Structure formats: C-alpha cells, structure tokens
Amino acid sequence: MLDIIGVEKTFNPGTINEKKALNGINLHLDEGDFVTVIGGNGAGKSTMLNMIAGVYPVDCGSIIVDGTDVTRLPEYKRAKYLGRVFQDPMTGTAADMQIEENLALAARRGKRRTLFPGITAKERKEYKELLKILDLGLEERLTAKVGLLSGGQRQALTLLMATLKKPKVLLLDEHTAALDPKTARKVLDITEEIVEKNSLMTIMITHNMADAIRVGNRLIMMHEGRIVVDVKGEEKKKLTIEQLLQMFEKSSGDKFTSDKVMLSK
Amino acid sequence: MGIFEQLLNAIPGSVSQGLIWGIMAIGVYITYRILDVADLTVDGSFATGGAVAVVLILNGCDLWLAMLLAFIAGLIAGAITGLLHTFMGIPPILAGILTQLSLYSINLKIMGKANQSVNVNQTDLLVSLRWVKELAFHNPLITVGIVLAVLIAVLYWFFGTEMGCAIRATGANLNMSRAQGINTSLNKVLGIMLSNGLVAFSGAFLAQYQGFADVKMGQGAIVIGLAAVIIGEALFGRLFKNFALRLLAVAFGSVIYYIVIQAVITMGLDANLLKLLSAAIVAVFLAIPHWKRQYGARHIRRPKGGK
Numbered sequence: 001m002l003d004i005i006g007v008e009k010t011f012n013p014g015t016i017n018e019k020k021a022l023n024g025i026n027l028h029l030d031e032g033d034f035v036t037v038i039g040g041n042g043a044g045k046s047t048m049l050n051m052i053a054g055v056y057p058v059d060c061g062s063i064i065v066d067g068t069d070v071t072r073l074p075e076y077k078r079a080k081y082l083g084r085v086f087q088d089p090m091t092g093t094a095a096d097m098q099i100e101e102n103l104a105l106a107a108r109r110g111k112r113r114t115l116f117p118g119i120t121a122k123e124r125k126e127y128k129e130l131l132k133i134l135d136l137g138l139e140e141r142l143t144a145k146v147g148l149l150s151g152g153q154r155q156a157l158t159l160l161m162a163t164l165k166k167p168k169v170l171l172l173d174e175h176t177a178a179l180d181p182k183t184a185r186k187v188l189d190i191t192e193e194i195v196e197k198n199s200l201m202t203i204m205i206t207h208n209m210a211d212a213i214r215v216g217n218r219l220i221m222m223h224e225g226r227i228v229v230d231v232k233g234e235e236k237k238k239l240t241i242e243q244l245l246q247m248f249e250k251s252s253g254d255k256f257t258s259d260k261v262m263l264s265k
Numbered sequence: 266m267g268i269f270e271q272l273l274n275a276i277p278g279s280v281s282q283g284l285i286w287g288i289m290a291i292g293v294y295i296t297y298r299i300l301d302v303a304d305l306t307v308d309g310s311f312a313t314g315g316a317v318a319v320v321l322i323l324n325g326c327d328l329w330l331a332m333l334l335a336f337i338a339g340l341i342a343g344a345i346t347g348l349l350h351t352f353m354g355i356p357p358i359l360a361g362i363l364t365q366l367s368l369y370s371i372n373l374k375i376m377g378k379a380n381q382s383v384n385v386n387q388t389d390l391l392v393s394l395r396w397v398k399e400l401a402f403h404n405p406l407i408t409v410g411i412v413l414a415v416l417i418a419v420l421y422w423f424f425g426t427e428m429g430c431a432i433r434a435t436g437a438n439l440n441m442s443r444a445q446g447i448n449t450s451l452n453k454v455l456g457i458m459l460s461n462g463l464v465a466f467s468g469a470f471l472a473q474y475q476g477f478a479d480v481k482m483g484q485g486a487i488v489i490g491l492a493a494v495i496i497g498e499a500l501f502g503r504l505f506k507n508f509a510l511r512l513l514a515v516a517f518g519s520v521i522y523y524i525v526i527q528a529v530i531t532m533g534l535d536a537n538l539l540k541l542l543s544a545a546i547v548a549v550f551l552a553i554p555h556w557k558r559q560y561g562a563r564h565i566r567r568p569k570g571g572k
Contacts, residue, residue, distance in 0.1 A: 053444070079446035092444070094437035105434050108427055109446040115423075118430035161445070 002029040002169050007051055007061035021047040023225035034195055034202045034216035043222040045205045049171050054078040066168045080110030083162030085175040092158030095147030099138060102146055103127045106161035134190060152183035156190055163194050172204040209241045223252040272531045277397040279527040281405040283520030284413055285470045286489055290519045291512050292463035293490030300436040300456040305361035307464045309368030310342040311483030314465025315472030316375040319383045328391050332469050339465025340458045342368060347454030372480045382477035390473040405474055413516055421509040432456045488543050493519035495550040
C-alpha cells in the first residue's frame with residue numbers, strides 16, 4: 001500500500017521564482033495497482049514522484065509506504081522500498097561500471113554493504129538468466145561497461161535493476177520519453193511484462209495519452225499541482241483520448257495544453 | 266663522469282623515490298579517478314604522515330606501528346575534509362584547502378618545529394637513501410616494492426567488496442547510487458579517508474628515506490600525484506585494463522616521473538624550475554582530453570568528400 005496524504009511543495013518560496021509545485025496531493029494505491037500519470041508541463045508529475053523517492057523534503061503532509069511513514073527518511077534509506085527508472089537513460093546506471101556490477105549494486109538495495117564480495121559467481125549466473133528476458137543480447141556482455149550500451153538498453157537494464165529486489169512501489173518517470181518510438185515500445189513492453197510477473201505496485205508518468213489509457217488499471221491526470229482526473233477499472237478500459245480531454249477541461253476549468261502530449265497523440 | 270653514467274648512478278634513488286610517491290599517487294587516484302573529486306588535503310596529510318612517523322620513531326615506537334599510526338592520522342585528516350564537504354556542504358576543493366591549511370599548524374605542533382630529522386646511524390629505520398645500492402632486504406627498492414605490492418592487492422580486494430563497490434558507484438553516478446540505497450555522503454567520506462591514509466603512509470616512508478620530516482614536504486604533492494596518475498594512464502592505459510594493473514600503472518607513472526626529473530636535472534636544468542615544469546606538464550596532460558573532444562567535434566562537422 002502507498003498513501004500520499006496532503007503533500008504540498010513550493011520551490012523558491014518568498015522569491016520571484018516561487019512555484020507551487022504540489023498543492024495538496026492525496027493518493028491511495030492498493031497492492032498491484034498500476035497507475036499511469038499524465039499532465040501538462042509543470043503539472044507536478046515529476047515532483048510527486050521525487051517526493052515519494054525523497055529527492056527533496058516535503059513542506060507538509062506525509063508519505064506512507066506499506067505502513068511505514070517514510071516522510072522524514074533520506075533518499076538512500078527510502079530506496080529500500082522503491083524501484084526507480086528515470087527519464088534520462090544516463091541517470092539510472094553507472095556508465096563506468098560493468099553490466100553485472102550495476103546489477104550487483106541493485107541486488108544489495110536496502111542491505112548493509114559489508115566486506116563480503118561485491119558480486120559472487122552464483123549471482124553472475126542468475127544475472128545471465130535475467131538478462132535473457134530482455135532479449136537484447138546483454139546476457140553475452142555481462143562484463144561490458146554500461147557506457148557502451150544504447151539508451152534503450154540502458155533503460156531496460158535500469159528497469160531490471162529497479163525490480164531485481166522486489167520493490168514496494170515502482171516509480172517510472174517518463175522512462176521511455178528519451179527513446180525512439182520503436183525502442184520506447186519495446187521498453188514499455190518489457191515494463192508491462194516485469195510489472196505483471198511480479199505484480200508490482202507501479203506509478204508511471206508518460207506523455208503518451210494512448211499508452212496512458214492502454215497500460216495499467218488506473219489513470220490520473222495532474223494540473224497545477226493537483227490530481228484533477230482519476231479513472232479506474234472498467235471505466236478506464238473504455239476511455240478514449242477525446243473523453244479524457246473533456247474530463248480534464250471540466251474538472252480543471254482549463255484547456256489541456258502540452259505540446260509534447262498533443263504531438264504524440 | 267659522463268651525463269649518462271651520472272644518470273645511471275642516480276637511477277636507483279629515483280626509482281626508490283618514485284615507488285614511495287607511487288603509494289601517494291594511488292591515494293590521489295582513489296579520489297581523483299574513483300571518487301571524481303580533486304582532493305587538495307594531500308599536501309597537508311603527506312607531511313602529517315611524515316611528522317607522525319618521525320616523532321614516534323624518535324620516541325622509540327616500533328617502526329611498523331609508527332607507519333600504522335601515520336596511516337591512521339591520514340584517515341583522520343581525510344575524515345575532516347570529507348565532513349567539511351558532506352556535512353557542511355563546502356565544495357570539495359575548498360574543503361581540501363581548509364584542511365590542508367589547518368594541517369600546517371597541526372604538523373608544526375606534532376614536530377614542535379618546522380623540521381625534525383631522524384638519523385639512520387642512531388635510529389633503526391625501515392628505509393633510507395643510504396641503502397639504495399645495497400643488495401639487502403632493507404634496500405628501499407625491495408621494502409617499498411613489497412609494501413606497494415601488498416597495498417595494491419589489498420585495494421584490489423577492497424574495491425571488489427560490497428563496500429568498495431558502493432564507493433565506486435558513488436564516484437560514478439550519485440543519483441543512481443542513492444536510488445540503489447547507497448549513502449553517498451558516507452561513501453565520499455570513506456573514500457577521501459582511505460586516500461589520505463595512503464598519502465600519509467607514503468609521507469611516513471619518505472620522511473625515513475630522506476632522514477627528516479619537514480612541514481613543507483607535501484607542498485605540491487597533489488601535482489606530483491596527478492602527474493603520476495596521468496603518466497601511468499597515458500603509457501599503460503591501453504595495456505592495463507584490470508583494476509590492480511591500473512593501480513600498478515599509477516605506481517609506474519610515479520617512477521617514470523622521478524626518472525624524467527632526474528634526467529632533466531642531470532642534463533643541467535636549474536632545479537628551481539622543477540615545480541614550474543611539473544605543473545606545466547600536468548596542465549598539458551589534463552588539457553589533452555579536452556582538446557581531443559574539441560578537435561573530434563570539428564572533424565565531424567566537416568566530413569571528407571562532402572558536397
């Protein structure tokens with residue numbers, strides 16, 4: 001379970017650049033929920049994910065993951081509960097380290113790091129099997145530096161790292177946005193496969209409305225730091241892009257404006 | 266005696282010095298290459314190592330225990346810089362300069378004066394420049410060579426452990442490290458500590474080798490360390506891919522640096538110009554990757570045989 005209760009965040013308070021990024025967010029997720037998040041520029045989508053991950057502190061409100069209040073925990077301690085994939089393929093992996101070393105780092109998420117070996121022979125075998133799932137040929141390149149991989153390969157690897165130790169919540173921040181359409185599709189397919197197999201609670205930000213409707217069992221739309229549309233279950237399955245835009249205009253009293261979203265429609 | 270013979274005569278001494286500084290250069294490698302931080306604490310912690318070792322030895326301390334305590338003094342110096350950076354948010358270069366400056370006072374306090382000598386005739390020492398041409402175990406080439414080999418083996422093991430991998434990950438990608446539950450602040454402090462521990466250990470060797478510790482003995486140490494790292498990478502980078510071999514390359518880089526310096530002095534260069542020469546060489550080598558990128562970019566813009 002994930003509960004976000006009354007979370008607010010203002011950047012640069014008291015200055016000319018003051019920006020209210022989150023304006024009282026309330027969200028409850030059940031086990032196995034797969035939520036897609038859509039919204040215009042500056043709607044607060046990434047900020048919401050970063051608040052859950054603990055990248056910066058909240059102004060008020062609380063975040064509860066699986067019964068544990070994590071609001072005051074630093075980012076590295078919350079990592080125990082969270083798997084994260086970022087928009088920039090460079091962010092989620094260490095370019096100077098080998099594929100297997102990256103995976104081994106992820107396998108130790110939430111554990112004390114001791115003087116035992118950083119990677120064992122047994123793990124190498126497991127990683128080889130795991131990488132086969134991606135079907136990108138990475139299983140033959142375990143000792144290659146991650147910096148040699150393409151953006152899509154790096155995102156797929158990050159996804160594997162994020163879910164290697166089953167997280168309570170998987171946070172995907174536009175993780176296909178920087179990829180070409182074909183690769184984006186492939187990474188999204190892998191995402192769905194992994195989420196389904198492990199029945200992971202997932203929050204996925206996307207700028208692709210069709211994907212937002214097709215993937216997952218729940219869709220939320222954000223506007224000016226608020227959740228303005230929340231569609232679940234059967235209703236979501238029947239949703240069309242036109243309906244979605246109407247719902248948005250009705251509840252926010254504003255036209256939906258995001259070049260990125262409209263162009264990728 | 267011809268110049269060549271003079272040089273040949275001086276080589277055992279240069280190699281010994283190069284090996285001792287090689288330990289220091291490996292310390293610099295840990296911060297500069299693994300942690301991606303340019304740590305200037307080393308100019309101070311190198312002298313701290315020498316000062317601690319000499320004072321302890323003069324007071325009858327066991328030689329290897331004195332080396333260990335010098336190492337620990339370096340760890341503490343590194344911890345101060347690490348905390349100035351992580352806990353107090355001071356940029357790493359400035360944090361290093363602050364520690365380096367305060368170490369100057371501390372080193373004076375440790376020795377009680379600016380220069381403390383230790384005479385090999387009166388005191389037993391681990392290494393001394395008097396022994397560089399002796400065929401014995403206490404020849405600095407052998408003693409320091411063995412210590413260096415052991416250190417490289419231990420570091421190779423350490424950076425393969427979970428803890429060592431976390432330090433490497435911290436240097437490679439902060440965001441990724443935090444997302445994977447690594448306490449990046451703690452690991453930065455640990456890395457800077459380890460680096461300065463090695464630097465102080467090297468200073469303890471050099472003080473015995475030259476027969477004195479001096480409050481200024483670490484001046485410009487960072488430049489010599491960087492020179493060794495850069496020379497090692499330039500000459501052996503393509504050959505040595507394994508981590509242990511890369512550390513060895515850094516030590517070799519240091520040895521080559523001292524042989525070149527010796528050669529330049531033998532050929533009659535004014536010794537006062539040495540630091541200027543070292544700084545210029547390091548500056549040029551640091552610029553090469555930058556120039557390569559720029560040149561490469563220009564090359565792409567104008568493809569051959571274009572319309």
